[in-house]
Amino acid sequence: MSAKKANLSGELKKYFGFSTFKGQQELIIQELLEGKDIFVLMPTGGGKSLCYQLPALISEGTAIVVSPLIALMKNQVDAVNGLSSENGVAHVLNSSLNKTQTKQVFDDIKSGKTKLLYVAPESLIKEDYLEFFRDVKISFVAIDEAHCISEWGHDFRPEYRNLKSIIDKIADVPVIALTATATPKVQDDIQKTLGMTDALVFKESFNRANLYYEVRPKVNVDKEIVKFINKHKGKSGIVYCLSRRKVEEFAQLLQVNGINALPYHAGLDQKVRVTNQDKFLMEEADVIVATIAFGMGIDKPDVRFVIHYDFPKSLESYYQETGRAGRDGGEGHCLAFYDPKDIEKLEKFLAQKPVSEREIGLQLLNEVVGYAETSMSRRQYILYYFGETFDPVNGEGAKMCDNASNPPKLKDASEDLKKVLKLIQETSEKFKSKDLISVIVGKENAVTKSYKLEQTSFFGFGKHEKDNYWKTILRQATVQNFLQKDIETYGVLKISPKGREVLDGKFKDSFLIAEDREFDLSQTKADSDQVQMQASGSLDQNLFGQLKELRKKVAKKCGIP
Ligand code: ADP
Ligand code: MG
Secondary structure: OHHHHHOHHHHHHHHHOOOOOOOOHHHHHHHHHOOOOEEEEOOOOOOHHHHHHHHHHHOOOEEEEEOOOHHHHHHHHHHHHHHOOOOOOEEEEOOOOOHHHHHHHHHHHHOOOOOEEEEOHHHHOOHHHHHHHHHOOEEEEEEOOHHHHOOOOOOOOHHHHHHHHHHHHHOOOOEEEEEOOOOHHHHHHHHHHOOOOOOEEEEOOOOOOOEEEEEEEOOOHHHHHHHHHHHOOOOEEEEEOOOHHHHHHHHHHHHHOOOOEEEEOOOOOHHHHHHHHHHHHOOOOOEEEEOOOOOOOOOOOOEEEEEEOOOOOOHHHHHHHHOOOOOOOOOEEEEEEEOHHHHHHHHHHHHOOOHHHHHHHHHHHHHHHHHHHOOOOHHHHHHHHOOOOOOOOOOOOOOOEHHHHOOOOEEEOHHHHHHHHHHHHHOOOOOEHHHHHHHHHOOOOHHHHHOOHHHOOOOOOOOOOOHHHHHHHHHHHHHOOOEEEOOOOOOEEEEOHHHHHHHOOOOOOOOEEEOOOOOOOOOOOOOHHHHHHHHHOOOOOOOHHHHHHHHHHHHHHHOOO
C-alpha cells in the first residue's frame, strides 16, 4: 500500500495527465486504498470521479461504480477508456446491452481486464449478476450521485434505497459514496441508508465565488430576459423553464428576437434533443431554453449565465442548475425571476401528492421563498442551506449578489409581526393567508362574513399599509419560522414555538424585512408577454418573411432596438 501511496502523483500523471490533485483528492484516494469507507461531499466540477477512477485503475480487481444515468455512464466509460493505453478498462453493465455484449463484459471482468464497471442500481439487483460478482475480485464499490438515495435530495431514485443490502451480498469491500448535494438532511440520509455512519467524511466548500446571484421580480419577464441576453450577445447561457410548453414557446420567442436559441426537454424527439444539445456544446447555438431535464453531466465550461424563468422547486436544484455557469472559473451570472404566484402553483401541485412527498416538497419550497425574498447575502443563504457558515463581509465572493451590491433597505417589522401573531392567536389559528390579509386590511369576503370578523376590534387594523406589505410579513414570518403552514388543512397558518416566544415576550431579536421588496406583481404585470406568444405561433421552414415582420413588430412592442 505505501508504495502506491508514494506514487499516487505519478499515477495521476500517467493516467490523467494532471500534475496536481484537486482539493482533497489525494487524501481521499489514500484512505480508500487503505480500505476505509469514504463519504465525499464536493460541488459539481470538484473532481469527484477521479476519487474512484484512479484508485480503481491501480487496484487489483474490478471497482463497481453505481451511477444513475445510462448517458452519464457512457460518457465516463469513454473518458476512462481514453486514458489508458490498454483499451477497455472500463465497461458498462445495464439494460442497454444484449446477451453477447453482457457475456463479453463478464469475460473481461474474469480475466482481470476490467478495472471499472459502471452499473445502474436496477441491474445490480439481478440474481445471476450477484452470483457472478461474488466469484470475482471486487476492489471497492463507488456510489456516485449518492443523494439519489434521499427523498430530500433533488433527484430521488427508489432503486438507490436497497444498495446497502445488495453491496453486502456482493463482497465485504470499502464503499465510497459521492455527491454534490450537501444539505445536512441529505447527508444524514445517505450515511444512515448506506450504513456509513463511521465513514470518513470529506467535505469541500460549496461556495462558487465566481457566480453572481440575482433575483428579480417577475415583471415583463420576456422583455427582461431578451434584454439581458442581448447584453451578453454571443455568450453561452441556459434559460430554465418549468414546463415543456414554456420551453418551446420561449425558445421561439428568443429566436424571433434574433437570439440563437434552441429548446431542450424530455418530450422532444430524441434526435432533436441530441442535436440541440450538441449545437449548444459546439457553440452553434448560444442559448438553450430547457426544462431541468437538461444539464446533468453536461460539462460546458464557459456557460456565462443561467436564467430561471420560473423559480425551481428547491434551493438544492437551484444550486445545481446555476452551478452550470462559470465552471471555468470565469464570470457566471445567475438570474432568477420570482413571482409568489408561481410558488402558489407549485404548492397546489404538491397538495395532490402523498403526504410525505408533500411535506418534503413544501418545506423545500419554503426555503426557496426564503431565498427569493431574503435581504441577506444570497451566497450566505445558500451556503447556510448546505450547512456552511459564510462571512457576508469578507467571505470569498461576498460582493457577488444583488443584495450585497445593492443592499435593500431593512425595516424592523417586529411590532407588526406581534400584531399578526396576536390576530392569528385570537382567531384560533384557522385561517389562510388570504383571509388573514382581508381581516388585517379590512376587506370583507365570504370567509370574513361567515365568521363575522367585521365585528371584531382587529378588523382593518393594518389598513394603513398595502395588502402586499402584509403578504410579505406573513411569508417572511413563515420562512423565518414564526408561523407554520398546517399540512392537513393546507395553507392554514399556525403559530410555531418560535412564534409563541414572540407572543410571550421571550423573543428578543428583531424581525427584519426588506422594505423595498414587494413581490406581488398582479398590478404591474404587463400583458405584452401574451401578445408575443400568440404572435410567434409555431415556426415553419418557409415562414422567414413573416418571421422578419414579426420580429420587427415584437421588437417594437418590447422596446427592443
Ligand atoms: P464532479 O463529478 O465532481 O462534478 P468531475 O469528476 O466530472 O467532477 O471533474 C470535473 C472536471 O475536473 C473534469 O473535467 C476533470 O477532468 C477535472 N479534474 C479532476 N481532477 C483534476 C485534477 N487533479 N487536475 C485537473 N483537473 C481535474
Ligand atoms: Mg460527477
